[in-house]
Amino acid sequence: MTRLYLVKDGERELWVAALVDEDVWTYVVNTGKFHRNEGARHDFYFLNELEYVDIGIAEAQRLIRARVGTVDEQEFPDSARRWREDEHAMDSEVVFASMAADLG
Secondary structure, X not given: OEEEEEEEEOOEEEEEXXXXXXXXXXXXXXXXXXXXXXXXXXXXXXXXXXXXXXXXXXXXXXXXXXXOOOOOOXXXXXXXXXXXXXXXXXXXXXXXXXXXXXXX
């Protein structure tokens, strides 16, 4: 089962996230793909420090177009490099199709 969320820290919009089975994937604008995010997964299941707002596909697409999930590569060069090298990243179309299939 796939669900989509807007991940927020107060008023700050951090990520478009997809909960796929029990993994949390976040959309990184810099790569144009969803990447498994262990930190977000840990927060989602255990810490609950961030807010997870249920969203649909259209809202996820709007947030992605608005560049939610852009990473400052000067501030986080190691993360950006790992995401660029991620061979298991998922295209947004795959995530959205999975969610649509679950709804259908």
